[in-house]
Amino acid sequence: QVLLVESGGGLVQGGGSLRLSCVASGGTFSSYGMGWFRQAPGREREFVAGISPTGASDTGDFVKGRFTISRDNDKNTTYLQMTMMNPEDTAVYYCAARRFSTFRVFTSPVQYDYWGQGTQVTVST
Numbered sequence: 001q002v003l004l005v006e007s008g009g010g011l012v013q014g015g016g017s018l019r020l021s022c023v024a025s026g027g028t029f030s031s032y033g034m035g036w037f038r039q040a041p042g043r044e045r046e047f048v049a050g051i052s053p054t055g056a057s058d059t060g061d062f063v064k065g066r067f068t069i070s071r072d073n074d075k076n077t078t079y080l081q082m083t084m085m086n087p088e089d090t091a092v093y094y095c096a097a098r099r100f101s102t103f104r105v106f107t108s109p110v111q112y113d114y115w116g117q118g119t120q121v122t123v124s125t
Contacts, residue, residue, distance in 0.1 A: 002027040002114040004095045009119030012085055016123075020080040022095030022116055029076040033101030036069060036080045037109055038091035038121075048093070049080060050105040058105040062088075085123045092118040 008020040020036070035050040049069035051057040057069050066085070071078040078095065096112035106112065 002032070002097055004097060004114055004116035006093065006095045006116045006119040009093060009121045011122045011124060013124050014086050016085055017081070017083045018085065018121060019082070020093055020095075020119060020121075022078045022080075024076045024078075024097060027097075027099075029097075030073040031099070031101065033098040033104070033106055033112075034069075034071055034078040035096045035098070035106065035112055036078075037094045037096060038089075039094070039118075040091040043091075045094070045109050047107040047109075050107060051078065052103050052105050053101050054103045056103050056105055058107065060107075082121075087123045087125055089121065089123050091121060093121050094118045 003025045006022050012018050033052050036048040037045050039045040047060050049059040051069045068081045095116040097114040098112045
């Protein structure tokens with residue numbers, strides 16, 4: 001069983017930045033594909049960013065150029081650096097892990113096996 005714990009959420013002004021962290025325990029972190037998703041009230045969970053075990057990454061169209069995903073296998077941690085934030089980025093952000101990943105980045109929630117509890121991010125105007 002893999003346990004994922006997110007941190008770093010909070011309140012930020014529009015135009016500001018936040019960095020989310022997700023620490024994994026259990027399993028072999030370096031072999032997992034990792035992803036960040038978000039869900040706002042009344043909306044479906046949507047892909048924000050993903051990174052493969054080999055370091056290949058992808059981001060959702062609405063965050064390209066603003067958000068960056070990275071991972072540190074020595075620390076069993078994946079990060080989501082968010083910049084130029086706007087109120088539409090307000091949501092609960094979830095970290096996810098996928099077993100049996102290689103070089104591909106997975107973008108659908110159903111493709112992930114483990115989930116964190118989520119961290120609230122609120123962007124004010």
